[in-house]
Structure formats: structure tokens, C-alpha cells
Amino acid sequence: MASPFNRTTNLWVARVLVSVPLASILGVVGLYYYAVPEYTRVGYQPTQPVAFSHKLHAGELGFSCVYCHSHVEESPQSNVPPTQTCMNCHQAVKGTSPLLAQVRESWASGEPIAWNRVHMTPDYVYFNHSIHVRRGVGCVSCHGKVNEMEVVRHDQPLSMSWCLSCHREPEKALRPLAEATNLDWLPPKGETQESIGKRIKTDSGINAPQQCSGCHR
């Protein structure tokens, strides 16, 4: 009888011995790379019903975020503006543009424009815009350079570890209150983000929650 350990078997044993660890490593690397919000969420850019451009309105024309997202400083939720806000200007500006047909229709009928939602935290998370904006966290820390985006896209992962990494070291993001909605703000000459952040942190006694009940209430 021939030995069961002939040339081919040996080869297959070796192949299996190499493949199994390799497959596990690649699998883990793949999951780590793909099964996280950095991959699943970042870059999500739904097409919106109206070709509204933040790059034009918030960037080139320089309107403040709060003109449209008018409750962001006092409410947990940052509201997407009602059609009325668009019509403040667009009655007179580009009043007949086909790109704005849907806005005018919505204004006439009272049916809201069905914007597609970009950012969302799960329902079991408590998130509050006002506390962040009023304590000196700029929109740019969490939404990226919206004033350079033609269409808004998901810029940060909004995962729990991401929230926590800032709550542990808020000085890396804190800025003077008046600059919270200024996405292009840079620390003035002679100061660094760290030095300003540290000062704001001690001056206003900032203590971002790291205990579970802070965000899961």
C-alpha cells in the first residue's frame, strides 16, 4: 500500500497550513478596515432633491450657518431650514430659475422639501448640538469643510470612539465661541490650537462626559 503522505498530500497540508492563518489575518484586516463607520459612513453623499450648494451660500456668499440652521445654538437638533428661509432671498434672487422650481412649488403648496438626511446618530445615543457649539466646538470638527462642499457629504465617522477621543482631549478642537461657525478659522499668530484650547478648557471649566450615562441616557 502506498503511504498516505505522498507528494500531493504533503503539498495540500502545506497549502492549508499557509492558507488558514493568511485567510484569518486578511479577514480580520478586512473587517477592521471595512466594517467600521470610517468606511461605512464617511463619504456618504446622497443626491438632494434641490441642487443646493453650501459652497455657494456658505462659502462664496459667506452666509452664516446660523442664518439657515437657526436653532443650532439653542437646541439639541440642528434644524434644516424651512422653505420660507430659502424664499427670503429667492423671491427676488433667481426668482425664475428652473433649479429652484421645487422650492417655489413647496412654498406655494406648503409641502416641505424632502431633503435626504446625511448625518445620523442611532436613537440610543443622546447628542446635543447646542452644548457643543456654545462651548466652542466648531462645526468643522464634526462636519468637515461644509463651506467647500457642493453637496454635503459625511466627513467624520460619528462613531463612539470618535466622540470619546474628543471628549478625552477637547483642547484639540476648542476655539473661541465667536468662531464656532467660522469654518476657516485658524489660531492667531503666536498661538497654537493646543494653547488656545487649553486656555478655553480651564477658563470655562469644560468637562465633557466620558461616563456611559452622558451619551446613553
Add this chain to the structure above:
Amino acid sequence: MRPVIITFLLLTLATVGVLGFRGRVNENRPLMLVPDMDFQPRYNPQSESVFFGDGRTMRTPPPGTIAFGGNDYFSDSGRPRLDPDFAQLDDRFYRGKSGKDFIAKAPIEIDLKVLKRGRERFNINCSPCHGRVGDGKGIVTQYGLVGVPSYHDDRLRKITDGEIFHVITNGKGLMSPYQYQIKPADRWAIVAYVRALQLSQNATLADVPEERRGEVKP
């Protein structure tokens, strides 16, 4: 051993080819790997409703009712006011009127804090059209908005505080009402700042304190 390596290489390449890299711009809804309790049977602000016929979670107030909330009432956002005027009966504060006439002076105490608040709110809400100094040359006027007046002409310098408040609240002509965006107290702060702007553009040397007149250049 070569086929094994090649298979893995191809698999990796195929995965990366199909899934791409982190941060790729795409239109697909973010994948929910473990949907846990992400979506609970509750209504979030500005979400869609299957219960109400018009599909809105946030209801519009029935005609004849007055919304109240925020600091007037119990909430996260500060101490409740001790004397909440839920019905908004105070004509002077909420409408800038006393009887039928507009009131001449704002019914709030005006200090530096109020003026700074007013400047901030003015720059956010009014400067796109009226310009930062109130000269009626905001950026939107370069794009087809006509008829924005300068605050520094005689008529607008003479109108009462109550009338400016009324314009912010209810709009006028091509200007839309801003009562939905700006709270009454902030509207008064803006009125105070508009007054300050008018002073600043029509100041004379007599307005400068005596000891600093030397610093003023004509």
C-alpha cells in the same frame, strides 16, 4: 505554493476593487452591520411620519395658538423664567406697540452685552441684504435684490424702535418676516444695534469724549 499566494492576491484585489477605500464618495445609504436599536419606534425632529396624513412628524400649530418653550418653560436650555408670559400679552415686548402706536424706545435695558448680542445677530440675519454697516449694500443686492434701503437715510433714522421691531417681526414689502428665526429678545437687541449703527454713521466730533478728540483724524 504559488497558486495559493495568487488566489489570495486576487481575492484581496477583488475585494478592494469592489469595496474601494475608506472615505470614497458614494450615494449608498451607510451599511447597517448590526442595526441594534438604532431605529426605535419614536419620532425624531424633522423626520417622516407614517401616522399623520401629511407625513410630517413636526406638527404646525393650529391657527390661533401660540407656541411657547425654551427658557419660558422647563427645559435643558437654562433656568425657567419666573414670570413666563405664555400668552405673549405684553404688547410692548412682543409687538413693539403701546395701544395703536409704536413705542419710541426698546422695552429692554440696553448695555454692552445686549449690543454685542445685537451685533452678532445682525451680522448673521440682516447683513446679507443690509450690509455690515447697514448701508443697504449687502452681498445679495449684487445678485438681483433691489430696494434695500440704507438705515442712514433720514426717514429710517427717525422711525421708532417699535417700528423696526415690527419690520423684523412681520417683514415689509420684499423683506420676509424674521419672527420664526429670531426670538423677541434678540429682535430688540438687533434694534439696539441698528440704532448704534445709525449713530456711528452720523457721528460728529461732539460725540467723542473730550480727552480723546485728539486721536480723531478728519
